[in-house]
Amino acid sequence: MTLDGARNFKLTIAYDGTLFLGWQRQAIGPTIQQTLEDALAKLCGHEITVFASGRTDTGVHAQAQVVNFFTSSSRTPSELVKGGNAILPKTIAILSAQEAPEDFNARYSAKGKTYAYYYYAAKIRDPLLITRAWHVGPNLDWALMEENLSHLIGSRDFKSLASKGSETKSTIRTIWQAHITSREENIKKLTITGSGFLRHMVRTIAGTLHLIGRKRLSPDYLNLVLDSLDRAKAGPVAPPHGLYLEKVFYQPFSGQNDAP
Amino acid sequence: MTLDGARNFKLTIAYDGTLFLGWQRQAIGPTIQQTLEDALAKLCGHEITVFASGRTDTGVHAQAQVVNFFTSSSRTPSELVKGGNAILPKTIAILSAQEAPEDFNARYSAKGKTYAYYYYAAKIRDPLLITRAWHVGPNLDWALMEENLSHLIGSRDFKSLASKGSETKSTIRTIWQAHITSREENIKKLTITGSGFLRHMVRTIAGTLHLIGRKRLSPDYLNLVLDSLDRAKAGPVAPPHGLYLEKVFYQPFSGQNDAP
Numbered sequence: 203m204t205l206d207g208a209r210n211f212k213l214t215i216a217y218d219g220t221l222f223l224g225w226q227r228q229a230i231g232p233t234i235q236q237t238l239e240d241a242l243a244k245l246c247g248h249e250i251t252v253f254a255s256g257r258t259d260t261g262v263h264a265q266a267q268v269v270n271f272f273t274s275s276s277r278t279p280s281e282l283v284k285g286g287n288a289i290l291p292k293t294i295a296i297l298s299a300q301e302a303p304e305d306f307n308a309r310y311s312a313k314g315k316t317y318a319y320y321y322y323a324a325k326i327r328d329p330l331l332i333t334r335a336w337h338v339g340p341n342l343d344w345a346l347m348e349e350n351l352s353h354l355i356g357s358r359d360f361k362s363l364a365s366k367g368s369e370t371k372s373t374i375r376t377i378w379q380a381h382i383t384s385r386e387e388n389i390k391k392l393t394i395t396g397s398g399f400l401r402h403m404v405r406t407i408a409g410t411l412h413l414i415g416r417k418r419l420s421p422d423y424l425n426l427v428l429d430s431l432d433r434a435k436a437g438p439v440a441p442p443h444g445l446y447l448e449k450v451f452y453q454p455f456s457g458q459n460d461a462p
Numbered sequence: 463m464t465l466d467g468a469r470n471f472k473l474t475i476a477y478d479g480t481l482f483l484g485w486q487r488q489a490i491g492p493t494i495q496q497t498l499e500d501a502l503a504k505l506c507g508h509e510i511t512v513f514a515s516g517r518t519d520t521g522v523h524a525q526a527q528v529v530n531f532f533t534s535s536s537r538t539p540s541e542l543v544k545g546g547n548a549i550l551p552k553t554i555a556i557l558s559a560q561e562a563p564e565d566f567n568a569r570y571s572a573k574g575k576t577y578a579y580y581y582y583a584a585k586i587r588d589p590l591l592i593t594r595a596w597h598v599g600p601n602l603d604w605a606l607m608e609e610n611l612s613h614l615i616g617s618r619d620f621k622s623l624a625s626k627g628s629e630t631k632s633t634i635r636t637i638w639q640a641h642i643t644s645r646e647e648n649i650k651k652l653t654i655t656g657s658g659f660l661r662h663m664v665r666t667i668a669g670t671l672h673l674i675g676r677k678r679l680s681p682d683y684l685n686l687v688l689d690s691l692d693r694a695k696a697g698p699v700a701p702p703h704g705l706y707l708e709k710v711f712y713q714p715f716s717g718q719n720d721a722p
Contacts, residue, residue, distance in 0.1 A: 218589040263590060283586070292592045326543070329478040330523060330594070332552045 208272040211282065212302040212457075213252075215267050217294045220333040220443065225257040234258070234294060238269070241289040245282065246275035255308045255315065255450040256399075261333070261442035265318075266297065268450040270308045279460035301457035308450070314378070316395040316449040319408040319440065324388040335389060336408070336444035342415030344382055344390060350414055350424040351380040354394070354407070361431045363407055364400030365439065373400060393448070402439045410437035468532040471542065472562040472717075473512075475527050477554045480593040480703065485517040494518070494554060498529070501549040505542065506535035515568045515575065515710040516659075521593070521702030525578075526557065528710040530568045539720035561717035568710070574638070575659060576709040579652040579668040579700065580645075595649060596668070596704035602675030604642060604650060610674055611640040613685040614654070614667070621691045623667055624660030625699065633660060653708070662699045670697035 215238065223231045227239075235252060242250040252271045258264060277285070279299035286296040305311075320335035322328060323344075327337045354377045361373040377396040385391050392411065394404055407424075414423050414437075427435045475498065483491040487499075495512060502510040512531045518524060537545070539559035546556040565571075580595035582588060583604075587597045614637045621633040637656035645651050652671065654664055667684075674683050674697075687695045 216589050218592065265590070287586060292587060293589045295587050295589050297586055326547060326557055327552060327555050329476050329553045329555050330525070332478065334590070 208274045210270055210272050210302045210304050210306055211279070212300045212306060212308065212452075213269050213271070213282065213286075214297045214299075215264065215269060215294060216297055217264050217267070218333075219258060219260065219262045219264070221293060222260065224260040224262070225254055234264075234267075237291065237294060238286075239271075241286050242271060242273070242282075244289055245285045246273045246277055248274060253308050255312045256447075258445075258447055259402075259442050262445045262447070263334075263443075264447040266449050267447050268308045268312070268452070270302060270306055279458055283460050298460055300459045303455055303457070306452075306455065311452055312398070312450050313453065314395060314397050314451040315399060315447065316393060316451075317399065317404045318446040318448045319392040319394075319404055320385075320444045320446070321390040321392070321408075321412070322388060323390055331389075333443045336412075336441050338412055338415075340388075342412070343417060344415065346417070346421060347411045347415045348382045350411060350422065351382065351392075353422070353425040353428060354380045358428055359431060360400055360403055360428070362427050362433050362436055363403050363410070364433070365402035365406070366433075367401050370398075370400075375399065375403075395449075405440040405442065405445055406436050406438075408440035408444065412440065413437040468534045470530055470532050470562045470564050470566055471539070472560045472566060472568065472712075473529050473531070473542065473546075474557045474559075475524065475529060475554060476557055477524050477527070478593075479518060479520065479522045479524070481553060482520065484520040484522070485514055494524075494527075497551065497554060498546075499531075501546055502531060502533070502542075504549055505545045506533045506537055508534060513568050515572045516707075518705075518707055519662075519702050522705045522707070523594075523703075524707040526709050527707050528568045528572070528712070530562060530566055539718055543720050558720055560719045563715055563717070566712075566715065571712055572658070572710050573713065574655060574657050574711040575707065576653060576655040576711075577659065577664045578706040578708045579654075579664055580704045580706070581650040581652070581668075581672070582648060583650055584648040591649075593703045596672075596701050598672055598675075600648075602672070603677060604675065606677070606681060607671045607675045608642045610671060610682065610684040611642065611652075613682070613688060614640045618688055619691060620660055620663055620688070622687050622693050622696050623663050623670070624693070625662040625666070626693075627661050630658075630660075635659065635663075655709075665700040665702065665705055666696050666698075668700035668704065672700065673697040 223233050225234050227236045239250050252269045255268045282299040283296050322335040322337045357376040379395040383391050483493050485494050487496045499510050512529045515528045542559040543556050582595040582597045617636040639655040643651050
């Protein structure tokens with residue numbers, strides 16, 4: 203949808219996915235897309251359709267999701283940020299706004315993404331992390347899990363690590379970086395950066411790594427799963443509340459900007 | 463309330479205060495005390511009264527609140543931890559249990575406490591910190607705030623930094639340590655350790671420091687407030703969701719233990 207003479211805006215947004223039914227508009231409850239479109243429509247005075255870099259599932263968080271939308275209103279980037287944040291519930295925030303070229307599309311212009319997956323490794327749950335990290339408990343072999351990540355690097359067919367229903371036909375993706383780091387005692391962060399990700403791919407990697415860390419599988423199991431091209435060989439999809447969309451990469455462009 | 467032949471247990475618990483109406487049992491909604499007492503009663507087979515080191519207000523979190531209770535049941539510390547955590551909602555956790563001397567009382571035996579108060583200093587709110595830190599925005603003079611903390615150290619009359627309704631008559635308390643540290647970009651942590659705290663004392667300190675950081679007051683304002691003994695001179699009570707009860711100190715004792 204392009205409005206005649208409309209400007210295209212790129213927004214970077216953050217959200218707590220806990221209380222939303224994912225990204226995409228649904229009849230049965232609030233979604234990020236619907237809440238954002240409603241706020242922008244109020245601000246711009248006409249119906250708005252936002253296009254995201256990709257969907258996030260129910261419970262998945264975003265620290266820097268990127269969307270674009272067209273508006274015929276005369277709103278400045280700064281007004282979109284301030285006005286949008288005043289209307290939006292506190293569980294969503296517009297971090298920055300920038301006028302973009304007409305052909306900028308949050309999904310198709312994306313060059314890559316970084317996802318983070320958080321595990322909580324203490325014996326007993328932390329009530330403050332219930333909607334923030336997957337409580338996997340102690341005694342996982344984190345070094346072995348880290349070693350397995352090397353198998354992800356490069357261009358590979360990730361068919362075995364994705365759920366059916368991906369939006370694209372090819373299941374080949376390029377992963378540039380994958381690491382596990384420690385944040386505070388007992389909080390482990392899996393970070394993966396790549397050209398793109400299939401449906402449930404990061405969560406399936408997180409779930410398979412968890413079984414490898416429990417030493418229930420062979421030490422280089424992630425490689426065996428990838429080689430097999432067989433989804434049945436992978437571990438379960440890890441729960442959504444540990445997953446964060448951390449960054450989306452684009453070619454830089456110039457345009458009136460309101461970014462901190 | 464002491465039951466004949468009953469054993470006294472010390473529990474260390476954590477909770478997300480967001481969805482509770484504070485500590486103390488109330489008719490109008492769920493509280494930590496009520497939820498914990500109900501879970502322990504189910505586990506022990508008789509009514510339970512728990513005594514906390516102190517109350518926490520609605521929205522205030524605890525990383526290590528301490529309580530004690532008496533039971534005539536034969537539950538072991540390990541059963542209390544595992545069984546309690548299975549019954550409790552995920553927003554509360556029992557971190558450890560220990561059999562305590564009969565005269566151990568979570569409130570009166572406490573030798574001191576550490577509270578933390580979290581500020582979020584970015585320009586735009588973080589949806590993932592809405593119930594976790596006070597969003598104060600940028601441009602606060604954190605060094606000046608840290609300097610003011612020196613006035614808290616030692617034994618002083620904290621009357622001007624407390625709300626009415628403290629449980630004790632004397633308003634003299636001893637503060638051993640007070641610091642502001644950085645945790646990640648834009649997350650500032652105020653940590654205060656002392657012999658005890660008056661009602662709303664940490665939140666009033668946090669609220670007064672915030673005004674000092676905004677440079678709306680004289681540079682050593684915290685000292686002036688303390689000297690004045692006048693509550694009207696202090697800043698507003700900072701919001702509850704930034705406050706965490708981090709630790710309660712006791713004389714060690716020996717007793718059957720289930721602590722990670």
